[in-house]
Amino acid sequence: MTDAQNTSTHSGFIAIVGKPNVGKSTLLNNMLGVKVAPITNRPQTTRRGIRGILTEDNSQIVFVDTPGMHKAKDALGKYMNEEIQAALSDVDAILWIVDLRHPPTEEDVMVSRTIKDIDKPLIVVGNKLDAAKYPEEALRLYTNLLGEREFGTRTLSAQEHPESLLDLKLQLFSLLPENPFFFDEKSRSDQSRENWAAEIIREEAMKRLEEELPYAVATRVTDWEDRPDGIIEIYCDVIVERPGHKAIVIGKGASKLKEIGQGARKQLEVFLNTKIFLKLHVKVMPNWREDPEALRQLGYE
Incomplete structure (x- = not known):
């Protein structure tokens, strides 16, 4: 083998798809060994395609974690489904994550129809x-949806x-074409630090808010300051759709907002390994999930 062959690099994009709350982001974070995507037990936590980057030796996988495919009920939902289509348009392989505890749902059928005609390796x-009673039977029901693919x-x-x-990681490395690396070897995600922090804060809000309100919340980091004393100051807007929502997010005596902020600050301090000053400001943006301009301002474009 020549020196050129010895030093050749392999890299490619692998999309992670599936219905909401099936474990896509958990799989990505555990594969990378670092948290790049928000995780809650609520569906539709992931709203935009997040790239996670895994580099080992001469191979680099760029994972594209997509929102859960679902029937869109508003402009945000439509955007999320479009993110899936965009992610699948130019990848080298596809991971379809399914839940072995249950048979396929209508959303799983939607996923299968989307991916079955894409001529890329599929796993x-x-x-x-561990929690599945009949895993082999469940898996067969899912794969039957793919027909002859x-x-x-x-x-x-x-x-x-x-x-x-x-x-699984070793199998994915074997699928990569010969390419130069797309990202620096030390990178773990292509997100800006501001977007990453905003997603951590939104995750904490979703964990602590009840009923439909979590889906009406967005977050946007408006300022980030690295102070000379090592403390990082982060200012973040928490966006809601109605004044009544604002009152719920703030809570009596600002108790709910403090709870969200404390949970987010603890996460941020662990990942950034420094003290964090976090200031949250709740703002009303009427019907932002249906407003294309509001979605653009919040980065859903």
């Missing part, structure tokens, strides 16, 4: 194996078994 990943399969529990993630 169907049956997730939540070629695919590979794996089963795992993204949170429980790191060795199964290692096997």
Whole structure:
């Protein structure tokens, strides 16, 4: 083997798709060993395509974590589904994450119809194996939706078994074409620090708000200052649709907003390894989920 062959690099884009709340972001974060995507037990936590970057030796995978595919009820939902289509338009392979605890739903059928005619390597990943009563039967029901399309399969529990993630990672590396690296070897995501922090703050809000309100909340970091004493100051708008929502997010005596802020600050301090001064400001942006201009201002474009 020549020196040129020894030093050649392989890299490519791999889309992670599936219905809402099936474990896509958990899989991505665990694969990278660092948190780049928000995680809650609520569906539709991921709203935009997030790229996570895994580089080892001469190989680099650029994962594209997509929003959960669902029936869009507003302009935000339409944007999220368009993010999935955009992610699939130029990738080297596809991971379809399915929930082995349950048979396919209408949303799973939507995913299968979207990916079955895309001529790229496909791996169907049956997730939540440990909690599944009939995993083999469930996986067969999912793969039957693909008809004659070629695919590979794996089963795992993204949170429980790191060795199964290692096997999947090695399989994905084998699918990469010969390319130069698309990102610096030390990069873990293509997000700006502001967008990443805003997603951490929105995650904490979604965890703590009830009923439909979490889906009417957006976050936007408006200022970031690295102080000489090492403390980072972050100012973030928490966007809601109605004045009544604002009162709920703030809570009695600002208790709910403090709770959200404390949870977000703790996460940020762990990941950034420094003290954080976090200031949250709740603003009303009427019907922002239906307003294309508001969506643009909030980065959903």
